[in-house]
Amino acid sequence: MASERSDTGMDTDTTDLALKVLVSGGFGVGKTTLVGAVSEIRPLRTEEPLTRAGQRVDNTGGADRKTTTAVAMDFGRITMRPGLSLYLFGTPGQDRFWFLWDELSRGALGAVVLADTRRLDACFPAVDYFEHRRIPFVVAVNCFAGARAHGAHDVSRALDLDRGTPVVLCDARDRDSAKEVLVRLVEYAGRVHTARMLDSVT
Secondary structure (H helix, E strand, O other): OEEEEOOOOOEEEEOOEEEEEEEEEOOOOOHHHHHHHHOOOOOEOOEEEOOHHHHHHOOOOOOOOOOEEEOOOEEEEEEEEOOEEEEEEEOOOOHHHOHHHHHHHOOOOEEEEEEOHHHHHHHHHHHHHHHHOOOOEEEEEEOOOOOOOOOHHHHHHHHOOOOOOOEEEEOOOOHHHHHHHHHHHHHHHHHHHHHHHHHHHO
8 A cells, every 4th residue: 555645745555456467378388488478577487397297297298398497386476567466377278387377366366277279178177166266357369480371260269268258369579469468368357257246246
């Protein structure tokens, strides 16, 4: 909470709104990259080098060039407009770290599920997780160089998404592109939560 002085010289309280957003998806789809691209603070990263032991239990197919992996979470912050900030929590992509997801998802406004069309099945678990827990999410297709282009409608059908779930194309490395994904999520999650509140009182 911040305190500002009004024209009368009196202190008035103004409350900044901070919303929690998860950035999720499979191994190596660009979660750490997206958080780092938009964060206005130095992002917290828990990346460690990939080891041979880890490669025996983690599915690293399609991400052969990746040499590090997040072993807990990524964290960043972005101010969307005066008085509204998003706290970004990047979830680990490997199955063995899924015990962290329940803790990270508590109190979240919604989630971004990053997808790579070269291995779309890697984001199925995240989609199922958020659908099952009724957490609003958008699917952000990270357009990797050299990957075959697919339209949002085709990706939505391939993932069998619930009607109305947004699918957006993005470049996780580009701040403006990644920020647009977050704007779409905030707008969509706001509509979902408002509709649920109205349903609960009627």
